[in-house]
Amino acid sequence: MLPPVVVGVDGSPESLAAAEWAAREALRRELPLRMVHAWNGHPHHADGEPATAVQRHLGRRSLRRAEERIRVVCPGVRLYDEQVEGPATAALLNAAERADLLVLGSRGLSGFTGFLVGSVSLGVIARASRPVVLVRAGEEGEDERLPADHGSVSTRTGYRDVVLAVDLGDPCDEVIQFAFEAARVRGARLRVVHAWQPPFPLNLGPGDIGLMNDLQQVEEWQGFLSALIGPWRDKYADIDVLETVVADKPSTALIRAASGASLLVVGRRTTERPLGPRTGPVVHSAIHHVGCPVAVVPHE
Incomplete structure (x- = not known):
């Protein structure tokens, strides 16, 4: 079965x-x-x-x-x-x-x-x-659906976005696949979000990417994100995918991105820590501050 x-x-x-x-x-x-x-x-x-x-x-x-x-x-x-x-x-x-x-x-x-x-x-x-x-x-069922033309709630309209949080420094296929599957079974748009924080100037070394201006950094991260998601776009060709890079704290960016979503998908590393299993700061923030259902996907 x-x-x-x-x-x-x-x-x-x-x-x-x-x-x-x-x-x-x-x-x-x-x-x-x-x-x-x-x-x-x-x-x-x-x-x-x-x-x-x-x-x-x-x-x-x-x-x-x-x-x-x-x-x-x-x-x-x-x-x-x-x-x-x-x-x-x-x-x-x-x-x-x-x-x-x-x-x-x-x-x-x-x-x-x-x-x-x-x-x-x-x-x-x-x-x-x-x-x-x-x-x-x-x-309730209507909470995951888009409003009807006249603005009222409905269970017959299309689904709101599925939002996927991606850490480009530690991407994981299990998390990405879960989000694409969630969007597929809903016929929903998948919004992929990566958040980055500009480094503190004193922490930069010679040749660091942080010496570029914010626009250049966004373009750089956007290229990385597109390269990561490209094969998944090909595999799930029927899914409308929106890739977003924002300069913000990951927790803040996810809370904003998940507003009005049908589902937020985040990853959790399963590696044991000295103090035992932990959810991590992004997962912790998501489950305490996001209003839509949150899917926490474990990965190594």
């Missing part, structure tokens, strides 16, 4: 929004959807049975509620569910190993942008070997 789209469900509004988004993504990718509810045991009980029965009942109720929502918005999705004993982070990481991608929900911060990311989601994002998509509470 094809690897499914997996979504973590716990009965909260944010997990229900994630379940609906995951169902739409499963349909786009022509994959089954697997809902996973993880619950923690209570070892202080002598036999554990009373606590286990309650946990299973609550888990079944959460899964049933999510299924009812999904059947309304995505009746054609192939759906199955599973309850697993926690801890939740370990259970979700295990489920992600057999998934095409894992979807998690998050409460929104004040206003309309940003995520309030709990320890489970952060632990999964920092350690997962498969792509993880974070979906904000309140995310």
Whole structure:
């Protein structure tokens, strides 16, 4: 069987929004959807049975509620569910190993942008070997679509841009391919963004590219970006691609670029660090300040 789209469900509004988004993504990718509810045991009980029965009942109720929502918005999705004993982070990481991608929900911060990311989601994002998509509470199908001609929301219009963050100093095929595939299944434009910061003059050495003016540097980086994306343009010839180079902090540039997008795709290096797994500053900024769903794609 094809690897499914997996979504973590716990009965909260944010997990229900994630379940609906995951169902739409499963349909786009022509994959089954697997809902996973993880619950923690209570070892202080002598036999554990009373606590286990309650946990299973609550888990079944959460899964049933999510299924009812999904059947309304995505009746054609192939759906199955599973309850697993926690801890939740370990259970979700295990489920992600057999998934095409894992979807998690998050409460929104004040206003309309940003995520309030709990320890489970952060632990999964920092350690997962498969792509993880974070979906904000309140995310609905029309949010990923362009407005209708008269300005109202619609689920029948085209998709908003997919935005891909590219670090030209460390490009990765897995991240780029994920973004192109996301744009392909949506029929959306892919906007590829690279941000660079002009070096501090005292840090420049002889012959450094930083001695050029800003316009020359933009042209230089634009050439590098075009060369990187060129083979992917050829492979995905039907996708409209917009390449953008901006002189700004990467986190600031991504927040601006993702405004009005249907999905932001960022990469996360899986190399172990001395202090353990980390999301990195760009991923951290994206999941805390971007309003659209964020796909974090691990790579070596």
